[in-house]
Amino acid sequence: MGPVVGRPGPVNAQRTADLRFGSQPAMALASAERFSDAPAVIDGGIELSFRDVARDLRRVAAGLVRRGVRPGDRVALWAPNSASWIVAALGVQAAGAWLVPLNTRFRGSEAAYVVERADARVLLVVDDFMGTDHVGLLREAAPDLAARTPVVRIPGPGRDDWSGFLDEGSAEDRAEVGRRIAALGPDDVSDVIFTSGTTGAPKGVLLRHGASLRAYEAYNSGFGLAEGDRHLVATPFFHCFGYKAGWMLSLLVGAATVPVAVFDAGRALADVERLRVTHVPGSPAIFTGMLDHPERPGRDLSSLRVAIVAAASFPDRLVSRMRGELGLDTVMTGYGLTENHAIGTFTLPTDPDEIVDATVGRPADGVTVRIVAPDGSEVAAGTEGELLLGGYAHMTGYLDDPEATAETLVDGWLRTGDLAVQDENGYVRITDRLKDLYIMGGFNVAPAEVERSLSAMPAIARVAVVGMPDPHFGEVGAAFVVPRPGAVVTPEEVVAYARAAMANYKVPRLVTIVDELPVNASGKVLKQRLRERLPVHH
Known part of the structure; x- marks a missing residue:
């Protein structure tokens, strides 16, 4: 059998979320009927009910239709966790477009790569967040791309000033939005989420409405989020953990999302x-x-x-x-x-x-x-x-x-x-x-195994291990260690602990004590950054 290109498998006989709603915007509209005026999003001084979310997603979609967005177009969203992120994302999808979330930690060239690769029709972006002018970064890195990519400014965390955009759509635009939502099905693309790029150039992953809803209904069988619960989401919305397991699940079950931008x-x-x-x-x-x-x-x-x-x-x-x-x-x-x-x-x-x-x-x-x-x-x-x-x-x-x-x-x-x-x-x-494995004197070493063992040392809060070139063994381990608050630990103590806890070939040959580990917005350690800090000759 040849490669299968992501065709959804058979659907269980049980009544699953993908079949009930068909798409994420349709789910949000159904939740407005089910949970009405209960709080759906609590973002600082901004509180949106389920009805408010349904109203505003239609208004965002109508504004995008007015600006020429068509079904299958890509629309990029570059903003921190907030009420406006949720409404904007659902509005993009209600217009039939594919949502392309951008990492809030991106610099201009990184954002330009995603916007260009996705061929984004429009960029939704916050005016200013933590002193960063996102549009300015894009203009500086890719002036031609910035010039040809229309921008819609959206409110930042705890704000609700859409600068008139929510009122741009006409009655006909709103009617068109209704038709587009009705046309969406579970197998339609909902998002293009770019991989973090920690192991190479980011790739755009095509995700679907139905699989998203079904997956997080399955996830919730253990998580147990329910109507009336309060869901604090500090994990970034530009990844599935903050988005689909976060605010989307809250909307599905009737819980309130509390977005955390920083x-x-x-x-x-x-x-x-x-x-x-x-x-x-x-x-x-x-x-x-x-x-x-x-x-x-x-x-x-x-x-x-x-x-x-x-x-x-x-x-x-x-x-x-x-x-x-x-x-x-x-x-x-x-x-x-x-x-x-x-x-x-x-x-x-x-x-x-x-x-x-x-x-x-x-x-x-x-x-x-x-x-x-x-x-x-x-x-x-x-x-x-x-x-x-x-x-x-x-x-x-x-x-x-x-x-x-x-x-x-x-x-x-x-x-x-x-x-x-x-x-x-x-x-x-x-x-x-697989790509993190290193070979020390003919032995395969899995950094995660070494990290787990070292993490049991009482003085250590976090640790990351990478392979380091060595003229004798080919590669040896290098550990970057963050002490627990108030604790003091030396490289010699870490090595002594490791020697007592693991086979000799797994013991790091270099230990560096650091204040923090470099991580992306999802909390994943950026091991390439650590490799760049290694000495040229060990």
Whole structure:
């Protein structure tokens, strides 16, 4: 059988979200009928009800229709988490266009790459955020591109001044929006989300309306977000974790989204207390920041029930601290990648801490897993190999890149490029990215394994390990270590701990103590930046 280019698999007989609503804008309109005047978004002083979201997404769509946006056009959105991001995204889709979110940390050349690659028809952008003139950055990096790309200014966090754009559409434009929403189906493209580019040039991943809705209904079987809950979302909206597992899921189930544009642990703790937040997704850094903040003991966090930590590995004590010190009933973790609508495996609320600590759970409903050897043969339980994902959630493909699509989607399976082990009970443990492996004296070393072991050292908050060229062994490990607040640790102590904890070939030969690790907006460590800091000769 030849490569499968992301065609959705068979739909379960159960009544799933993709069949109920067909598209994300249609879901938002249905939620306006179901949840009416309940709060849907709480963004500083701005509060939108479910009816408000439905009204404003139609107005955004009508304005885009008025400006010539057609079904299948791409519209870029460059803005931080906010109420206006949600309304703008749904408005783009209601006009029949494909949403192209841009990373808020992009510099001008990075944004220009995505806008150019996506052939964006319009750019929706905040006027100013944290002193950054985004349009100015684009003009400086790519003046010709900027000159030919129409710009619509949208409000920033906690603001609602759309400078008249919401009133631009005519009655006929609004009628056209209704027709376009009705024409959308579950297999239509909803988004072009560009990969982070940590291992190469970013590629545009084509995602669908129906698979998005179905995936996060499956995710919610464990997360348990429900009508009336409050969902604090500091994870960025330009990735699926903040967008589809964040505000889209809130709209689907009737919960209120509390967008966080810039994470501050003290502010987050205050918001949990003031707004009675129930659910929080985040990276390990978000939760360690909240746990270690001096104001935490004095805050009333009794409303908190559920959190999900997005990381392939994190310190063993983090889960127990989250339960004990934040008072959480459920701490989950999981695994996914954009190419699979960011759905994959999840732990369940009933899983014990040792499962949450050591694995990324079992396959989500409708997702299948295979672990294979380099020759493509399936390996036995407990044996490491490349993780493949099957099921309905494959991307449609990479934008204008059939070769990369064919390399990733093969015979009905999605090649993740991640190494993993699956035990006899179906639980998956990610051991490393294939591309992050280094070979020390003939031994394969998985940095994630070394990082996990070093993370158990009490003085260490975070650690990242990369391979470093070595004239004798070929490559050796280099560790970058962030001490816990108030702790002091030396490179010699880290090496001594490692020697006692792991095989000699895994022990880092160079340890650097740092204040923080370079990360992207999703909390993923940018290992190429660390490699650039290594000495030329070890």
